[in-house]
Amino acid sequence: MKARVYVMLKAGVLDPQGEAVRHALGSLGFDGVEGVRQGKVIELDLAEDTTEETVTQMCEKLLANTVIESYRVEME
Template identity: 80%
Template structure:
């Protein structure tokens, strides 16, 4: 089973990388972009075949390592 984890900074947390991308887009002529939030996508190949167990395991991975839950939120998708 595969899982995809999307990690983003929480609303209200400054995103300097996103701001740099927004500025670069403006420099390239894309003036209509008012804001950019940058995150990360992590794809996992799991041996677990039970969807409920797999989702719980991936959420535990997020809480312990993949996301800094103080400043980041995450979303888990089973593929």
């Protein structure tokens, strides 16, 4: 079984990496980019009996900093 965890900074939290990407895109001639938010995707290979609740606990304890980040779990 696989799980994907999508982690993004919460709205209102400054994203210096996203801003650097936006600036670089502008320098390369892509003028229509008004904002960039950068996140991460974590892919987990899990035992078949692993529940979404268990993955959520992983996120809460390690995979996401829930003070400044939000996350979404997709199970396959």
